[in-house]
Amino acid sequence: MGTLKFHILFSLVLLMSFSTFSQTKEQLEDQRKKYRVEIAKLNKLLFTEIKKEKNALEDLKDINQKIDVRNKLIHTINLEVQLLSRGIKTNQRKLQNFNKSLIALKTDYAAMIYKSYKSKSQQSRTMFLLSSQNFYQAYKRLEYMKQYTAFRKKQGEGILVQADFIKKLNDSLGYQKRVKDTLILVEKDQKVAIEADKKKQEDLITKIKKKEGKYKRDIQQKVKEEKRIAARIDKIVKEEIANANRLALSKLKDKPAVAKKNEFILSPEAKALAAKFELNKGLLPWPIGEGVVVRKFGKQSHPLFPGIIINGTGLHIVTSKGSMAEAVFNGEVLNILVGSGGTKNVMIRHGNYITSYNNLENSYVQKGDKIITGQKIGKIFTDKITGKTTLVFVLLKNTNKLNPASWLLKR
Template identity: 75%
Template sequence: MKFIKYYLLLSLVFLMNFSAFSQTRKQLENQRKKYKSEILKLNKLLFNEVKKEKNALEALKDINRKIDVRNKLINTINLEAKLLTNEINGNERKITKLNKELKALKADYAEMIYKSYKSKSQQSRLMFLLSSQNFYQAYKRLEYTKQYTQFRKKQGEQIQVQANFIKKLNDSLFYQKKVKDTLILVEKNQKNEIESDKKNQESLISQIKKKEGKYKREIQRNAKEERKVAARIDKIIKEEIAKANRLALSKSKSKTNKTVVKKSSSFILTPEAKALAAKFELNKGKLPWPVKEGIVVRKFGKQPHPTFPGIIINGTGLHIVTSNGSNAKAIFKGEVLNILVGSGGTKNVLIRHGNYITSYNNLENSFVKKGDKIEVGQDIGRIFTDKVSKKTKLVFVLFKNTTRLNPASWILKR
């Protein structure tokens, strides 16, 4: 009985430890899969096409990104392998201890069987009962023989349970060793890939240093162009807000000062628009991405330039690279507020959701027109693919009235 309690306690402790390890290892396994998936996506979206003219600055940024993800993958593999080593060592100790216990249990059982065999004859059992001094003693002796038989049976079952448990531990140990061997192989492959990437990285850094002035001027020129585009969008949004407010007031026959309306930077919301804005807010962090698949290559807000220290770049929204031929998709239902045309002929579709506006910039063409009602996931337009870099990039911006918000806080995390 003591052995059974001990065995059950040992099993419980093992399962609890295994569960705790598994939970942590499961998280690491999911993280490893995520990084592997990200590397595949990077290769597909940033390195799949052969560029006609290689922009060393852009190429370096892409290489650095891939090296960073590979390093994260290797760190995750190392943590996972360390946990597996702890599990394997723990299992080996448990198996050694259980085998000793099983050996002792089998020896004890064999001795008991031998003694039982020597006194097994019906005659000796009958004599054992008949030699009782009274009926009560005979009854007790009969009960004893029954209990002895049950004990033998139970001990045999204990041996079987113990043997099965050891087999399961051995199977688990074998699987863990295979997983660890696979992880070591993956880590080795990733290190080889990083070495190859670093050679490309060094070559690109050398090219950039030779033309550093040229690249810095290019960055400043692009930043100036982006500021002009942002200012134009801000102006259009303010005009659209004023126009929408005038329309809302004319319908409500309000005597609000027209000058105040013209200078207003916030939408006057109808009950329907207010309800739509409330639903938009309730979906913060759960809104779908504006592309089927993509990688954010520039985040929202001010950030240091990835190559040149001291240069600050500003992201008005999210710059998302996606696959060639992809369409931009509406992240929420609303109405097309306006469609702007850029200097290079690319389009920017603005969709209003109450007092929120989503902007889908750098479209080759648009499938919608001003005033159209839009549903969640609806295709807005084909995203432009740069003929030189071969990158298909959407600039996705989010406003509340005239204030820019970080779209990453509103869409689902990938």
Template identity: 70%
Template sequence: MSTFSQTKKELEQQRKKLKKEIAQVNSLLFKEQKKEKNVLEDLKDLNQKIDVRLRLIRTINSEARLLSREISKNKKEITKLEKELLALKTDYASMILKSYKSKSQQSRMMFLLSSQNFHQAYKRLEYMKQYTSFRKKQGEEIGVQTDLVKKMNDSLLYQKQVKDTLILSEKDQKEKIEIDKNNKVKLISTIKKKERKYKREIQNKINAEKRVAEKIDKIIRDEIAKANKIANAKLINKPKITKKNEFVLSPEAKALAAKFELNKGKLPWPIEEGLITRRFGKQSHPTFPGITINSTGLHMVTQRGRSAQAIFNGKILNVLVTSGGRRNVLIQHGNYITSYNNLEKLYVQKGDNVTTGQKIGQIFTDKVSGKTTLIFVLYKNTTKLNPASWILKR
């Protein structure tokens, strides 16, 4: 397969993936019934939709440029083939004419009988056979070349149709972006009228998230200390292992952690289907760039009524109940821990062993925004890692 074909295939796959993502954004962020108007959430959702559409347009443009290059290359190839075909036809016509003239002047038999000796007659016979064979071969070559030119023309026509479709798709996305941008301007105007109030709300939410994160961090430290105390108690007449904020692992736990590491980038998502609405790490607030969000993990939105699923075999380390009755489940995989926050119903309890893909609890659906959001965090001992680097790319 050529480099062009590989790139083209990748772009086609990317375009399909982005179209699916737009469908998910519309379904998960805009079709859910909302009890109240929340301009900050609406603006955030609109920004995400615009961002996906812009990425789709960039992909379409790249695909269209590649097709333009392929069309240009094919046109040159067709011109070359047509010249070769014309030369073949001219040569063949000349040969047929000479053959016709030869037949009109003397028959083949006379040509052979006029030979001076047997050897010359044999040579003339061989010449006539070769001449006939050459004419046949040249006729076949013309047929092959004609078929090749036709196929190239058909391919060129198809590529032009694909390119036209891509251009129409790009135009459609641009029109939709313009509508979204107009709605964005209106939302920003509304927000600016009560900017101080909204900033206060955001800061309160950030502080609440920070408090939950601190509680989870403390639970993990306490669990590590407790587990290490039990491990050290088993070491009779042996030097005690002291590792601050790191699990002392048994051979089985080490093996489990090693398997977890081997699956980096291939681990399943903690939700069956959905999309990421907030990435990991420090980032500017989408509405107020002056406010910084420190995201402990990934915020994933899914369909109402869906459950969180364990991404790997492990053991329920602890369950935290936050204010508002929301639950956070911690699963230990050796010295790795996965955290599933914002659950309303649990199907597991502390100490349970779980397997990859097992449902651990139903995700809470916010009655105001209508969103079903899972907050997924990954730790190695007490250090937070970027979960996006560990789960499958979608």
């Protein structure tokens, strides 16, 4: 009976180890799928658009991003292969132990069957009972025979269960080996692709080095222009807060003793909206259906010219031509700014939060309009030179810029 309990316990331990292994494997599978989808998006959104002019620096930025994602994919595949290799080795050892225990179980069972065969006849059983010294002993012998028969049956069933478990384990090992072989082939394909990308990367760096001074001047000019635009937007935001506060004060019965500079005075409704907005941190929908982030939030060194610092006021998201910007939350249009090239920037207020949808070709809303989550704000502008359709999405609390990536749903 102890042997059978040991095998049942061993089976449970094995099943638990399978569960832990499978959970980690699923996480890596999800990561691998995510990176493959991201590579497909990069190819679709950054490398299929027809460009009027070739810009080596822009092309290098795109190819660097693809190489980075490919490296992450290869790293994930490596982890997955290592995990599978460890799992296969562990399960092979367990399979050997299971096979040994199965042989021992079969040997015990065979010996029991042989003993049972020797005393099989009804006469032997009757004589065994009749030779009892008293009724109590006869009763105990009868119970023993019943228990022995039941134990024999259980042991036979245990052998069948264990044999079936070993078959399933063998099938699982075969499947894991096939998955591992497939992943190794995928990794080889990605390494070939990354080598081709690196060759393009080297060619682009050579071209850039020949005109390094020109490219540096162009970048510095763009950085200055972005700072000028950011300062203009900051000024307009402060003006809008001041205007909104004057209107709020005229309506409020209980006026605040001191209104903080550059902070919205909130009505009870605006407070409730801001609270709801805050509760949705990390859950807000993306302002576009499909896209890839080509510039992150915050200060960052230029990848090729580290001395030049780029300040990302929000997320720069490249999407497909003809895409619409969509509101990430309920609110009211605070202002619509028009850039030097005629592109529009729609700013939506959510209590004391503001979301900004910049680089729109046109706007479907007007200042003061009530907005609902998912509402189309305007068509995103497509640059005729680069061929890219880029939305600049900015998030502020009063005048303080926040990282939108922390507020949007993880993709």
